Amino acid sequence: MSGPADFTHCLLLSGGLDSTTLAAWIVAHHPGEPIDAFTFLYGQKHAVELEAARAVARAFGISHHLVELPAIRGSALTDADRGLPQDRDLANAVGVAPSYVPARNLLFLAHMASIRDANGPGTLWLGVHHDDHTGYPDCRPEFVEAADMAVRFGTQFGLRVAAPFVQWPKAEIIRWGLSHGVRYELTHSCYQGRRPACGVCDTCQARLAAFTAAGATDPIAYER
Amino acid sequence: MSGPADFTHCLLLSGGLDSTTLAAWIVAHHPGEPIDAFTFLYGQKHAVELEAARAVARAFGISHHLVELPAIRGSALTDADRGLPQDRDLANAVGVAPSYVPARNLLFLAHMASIRDANGPGTLWLGVHHDDHTGYPDCRPEFVEAADMAVRFGTQFGLRVAAPFVQWPKAEIIRWGLSHGVRYELTHSCYQGRRPACGVCDTCQARLAAFTAAGATDPIAYER
Structure with a gap:
């Protein structure tokens, strides 16, 4: 049993593969x-x-907290009147992605910081990676570095932010995971929220391409 | 009528005097x-x-948004089992204040950033000041600077954070406000949430001392 002052790792867990x-x-x-x-x-x-997040937390035997926030607006992932992107040419995409969710990572880190800082020291872990630098401002190294400082200076326990994959392509994450026994069949990525996954939304496409680049096969089922 | 891409000032408004x-x-x-x-x-x-915040927004003719968050824990301002500080010797207080709310300013800025970033560019304004540097880590200049960078890099519109009073003592804020017609009778500060204000909690004490230092009289009513 860990006491209130124990150093604790706080993981932002979406249930996706990163x-x-x-x-x-x-x-x-x-x-x-x-x-x-x-x-x-x-x-x-x-x-x-x-x-998926619940299944992953269970598989790792780690405690899992669900936090319900006021709805975020302004993204294809949240707004009924914005269609989910699909069949896009991701390799040549420019600008902010339609699936960017305004300030989402800062918001998640701030809530994790607030909850952790009530109890003791810790690190907040974020699974952002290199392939998202173009489309998502809050996945870039300069954001991670600034968020680390904001969390450090803005909390009583001087919490920190860590994002060890921030310079890794997604394929490298998969390679590392496969060599460390990660059970990717538990994960979920599809923006459409389908099971089997749609295979055509941006994130299904990126996931499939990364498995191919890693020389591996994605264990989850796809519609096509 | 302002369009979605108009630059908008976003003010964190507690209804207090700052x-x-x-x-x-x-x-x-x-x-x-x-x-x-x-x-x-x-x-x-x-x-x-x-x-008080509603009254102030009305007096200035500015739009007012209420955001309900999951309850924050770990502060005398929020936890039933933690008494509100009163009759403390504030001038000689050291360490984090009992009324520090874990990562509150980062949380508020992140929500304001998320809401604003869905629509267009803007600045997020924070009324932190010099007298709170000791007791509240998230009122220090290094936090403001880091939060500014985190918000800038973590949003599509490159929002910014501004805190023009960060090096001002509270008395100086009052002096500036009185010379610009600020109606302090509309504001509320008391941590006990009383009207008339209790006069003994940390914030009532700080407020009364600042009015005295500014050579002015606080227009709100006090129990003692």
Whole structure:
């Protein structure tokens, strides 16, 4: 049983493959240390990812906290009048992605910081990676660095932010995960929230391409 | 009528005297530009400040948004089992204040950033000041600077954070406000949420001392 002042790892866990691999990363690098996983409901269409997050937390034996936020607006992932992007040419996409959710990572980090800072020191772990730098401002290294400072200076316990995959392509995350026994069949990515996954939305496309680049086969089922 | 891409000033408005003076500051320095005020409910005992915030927004003719968050824990301002500080020797207080609310300012800024970033560019205004540097980590200049970078890099519109009073003592805020017609009788500060104000909680004490230092009289009523 961990006391209130114990250092605790706080993982932003979506139930997708990046944050699931990050759970394995924390376990591998900080064996035996307490981990709290956080999943957020913010009005996303693919709230089915919550089930995946629960399954992942259970598989790793880590505690899981669900936080319900006021609905975020302004994204294809949240707004009924904005269609989900699909069949886009991701390799040549420019500008902010339609699935960017305004300030989502800052919001999640702030809530994790607030909850953790009430109890003791810790690190907030974020599974952002290189392939998202173009489309998502809050997945870039300069954001991670600034968020780390904001969380450090803005909390009584001087919490920190860590994002070890921030310079990794998604394929490298998968390679590392497969070599460390990550059970990708538990994860969920599809923006449409479908099972089997749609295979055509941006995130299904990115996931499939990354498995191919990693020389591996995605274990989840796809419609096409 | 302002369009979605108009630059908008977003004010964190508690209904206290610092944020109320900040409203006047924005109006004075950016005349005619749109201002959205945000007040947060986060389980605070003194939710009566919401009435003051509404009155202040009305007096300035600015739009007012109420955001209800999951309850924050870990502060004398929120937890039933933590008494509100009173009759403390504030001039000689050291360490984090009992009324520090874990990562509150980061949380508020993140929500304001998320709401604003869905629509267009803007600045997020924060009324933190010098007298709170010791007791509240998230009122220090290093936090403001880091939060500014986190919000800038973590949003599609590159929002910014401004805190023009961050190096001012509270008395100086009052002096500036009085010379610019701020109606302090509309504001509310008491942590106990009382009207008349208790006069003994930390914030009543700080407020009374600041009015005295400014050579002025606080227009609100006190129990003692």
